[in-house]
Amino acid sequence: MPVQSEAIVGTAHSHQAWLNEAARDEFATPIVPRKISVFGLGYVGAVSLACLARDGHEMIGVDIDPSKLELLRRGQAPIVETGIQELMRAVVRGGSVTVTDCVRDAILATDLSFVCVGTPASSNGNQDLGAITRIAEQIGAVLPEKSTRHVIVIRSTVKPGTLDEVIQPAMERASGLKAGRDFSLCFQPEFLREGTSINDYDHPPITVVGTDDPQAGELLRSVFGHLPCEFVQTSVRTAEMLKYACNAFHAVKVTFANEIGRISQSVGVDPHEVMKLLCMDRQLNISPAYLRPGFAFGGSCLPKDLKALLYAAKSRDVEMPMLANVLPSNVAHIEHAIETVLASGKRSVGMIGLSFKSGTDDLRESPFVVMAERFIGKGLQLCIFDPEVHIARLIGANRRFIEESIPHIASLMTPDIETLIKNADVLVVAMKSPEVIEALQAHTRPDQLLLDIAVLPDRKAFQAHYQGMCW
Ligand SMILES: NC(=O)c1ccc[n+]([C@@H]2O[C@H](COP(=O)([O-])OP(=O)(O)OC[C@H]3O[C@@H](n4cnc5c(N)ncnc54)[C@H](O)[C@@H]3O)[C@@H](O)[C@H]2O)c1
Incomplete structure (x- = not known):
């Protein structure tokens, strides 16, 4: 029996026929409609804006790019993604999405804000926190005008320590208020992938919220708790680190499969068959085995066999830089x-x-x-x-x-x-x-x-x- 009834979603959007399938799970936490602002309407922000509106929330999108705002006012998504144009058109026409370039209006009209501005790499590889620091200061400057406790959730990818050391001080300086007492600041890593982002939004592997503020945790559970995955509350730094650990792991997986591909090709073996069989081992390979920090590996097999594989690659002029660096x-x-x-x-x-x-x-x-x-x-x-x-x-x-x-x-x-x-x-x-x-x-x-x-x-x-x- 669907729990996602009109009474729960709120009558303002009860006509929406595009309710998230996952939200119909009878064991899921019911969605409580909220007034939400999204800062930064790129891939992450635009998808969040549309999906949250679809789920029954009243949404305000904020961006500094006037052309993106203009597109959105016309019901067009500023990004190319499967299904986003149709969904954006529906939610804008349905009246659940408005957009603005005014941070003050957006903060005063909402209770919860998601920050999704870009955090690109600087020329030296370090993260450019210019946009996110600016938006933190702008949001902070409006907070003293609010009579309710505002919840700000950073969804941009930021290095561990950034909330504590950069974003929170910027907000506190600009507002004269104290995080945790006067407003809430959380980090929620975003796991969606471009190309399949709406589907990823509806079927995340896990929802992780970094906060030590139970009220903020519960608020976010009422927004994301219906999704068909575990909802986990952890520390801000753990959540920040998790996003990097996930992306590094994915990069390692891709590189591993490709290095196995190159050495397999050189010895006349089909790497797809090898990797398919490798993935069939759910005990040691595709499992938590060997994925807990501990001490170095050793023994009579791993070092010896890794050396032999590297020698086989070298003797066939196959480059395997990642595997070559495992022993070091x-x-x-x-x-x-x-x-x-x-x-x-x-x-x-x-x-x-x-x-x-x-x-x-x-x-x-x-x-x-x-x-x-x-x-x-x-x-x-x-x-x-x-x-x-x-x-x-x-x-x-x-x-x-x-x-x-x-x-x-x-x-x-x-x-x-x-x-x-x-x-x-x-x-x-x-x-x-x-x-x-x-x-x-x-x-x-x-x-x-x-x-x-x-x-x-x-x-x-x-x-x-x-x-x-x-x-
Ligand atoms: N793209 C992805 O698949 C993906 C997935 C997970 C996490 N992330 C992370 O999410 C963040 C956003 O990524 P994206 O791909 O959506 O970025 P993007 O570059 O597509 O969009 C960023 C948006 O922020 C806007 N912006 C910049 N400064 C602003 C300000 N002061 N106020 C309001 N808007 C402002 C820009 O105009 C732009 O529209 C990044 O930290 C990224 O690493 C991205």
Whole structure:
């Protein structure tokens, strides 16, 4: 049974026959009609303006470009996008969209504003925040005239920290008001793609709202909560970073598929077949596996096979710059851990875990062995605990590698975790078995540094100064 009844959408627009299909889901949060302004009527702004009007909101669009405003007044969309002309014509004719170049009029007539102005790259690659800072100041200057608490949502892509460090100060300076007390400022990353933007608007992968203001979060839920995806509220900086992480990930995916394509072509393999089969693995490939920040990769397969693939490419004159930089990036990660320990100035290191991952005694290509060797090379006192490796040494599995290739490391191993913890100034923790957690909780001290490279649970239970590997 459709929940999206006339009573919920509001009678002003109840004649609209183009209601979002997703909004008819009977479990969705009902839309509450709002008065909304959109600043910047490019791809993101124009699509938002039209779709929000279609969903029953009263919309005002603002842009500095008079030709865009003129087109919109005539019911024409200022962008080329599938379905946008028809939708824009319908919502403008239906009376739910007006446009202006006056920031003051738009802010005074609405309760919620979306900022969608461009944030292009400057010549040095940095983000040009000129337009968004100007609009923040213009909006800020009008806020003291409002008797209600205005909610401003930044939808332009901005680097992490931009709201806190640039946009909020600009608004507060211009208004003399305080964000979070007198007005709300949020960040909501936009995930639509040009070409399919109306469909993407209606079927986003996720709705993420960055705010610590519960009222603003609820307001946005009443605008977007009907969409067929999860609605997640997080911190502003997380939401800002997420947009970059998503775009970087997409760029990496495209480049990966193309590099696999080039090497496949050179060895006479159909890359489409390879990638189709790769995507069929939903356990390790198309899944959250390997997508959690942690420590460097190692072991007997990944480094070896990556090297062999790169050699095959090189011998066929195939360029694979991204894959060629994976091993150097992995080394940089190991170096980051080593530098953290060295920078602490502490001289006695206790390593907990030595094999490349928990549950194995395999030490080949273990990044922890690389770390251990660097600590020894720097003259630090080192002691290592790893029950799996210790047993391997005693019963012979992997024994040859331990005894022959890393005897200098083998001699530093101890089965006594309690003494190791007590004697160390720095603990490098790469295991999180119950035995390890219990020992850390019982024996660490405030003067120790604990470098977590295993993503340990319950960090507050340790007495040592905690530092995450990259978190
Ligand atoms: N295009 C996309 O597919 C897409 C997707 C996700 C996020 N984004 C991000 O959204 C933002 C907007 O992207 P876009 O592609 O819509 O940009 P765009 O360049 O198409 O449109 C920006 C609009 O802002 C207007 N503008 C500039 N200064 C203004 C001001 N002071 N007041 C009012 N309007 C002003 C411009 O005239 C223009 O119409 C960017 O940060 C972009 O990175 C874009």
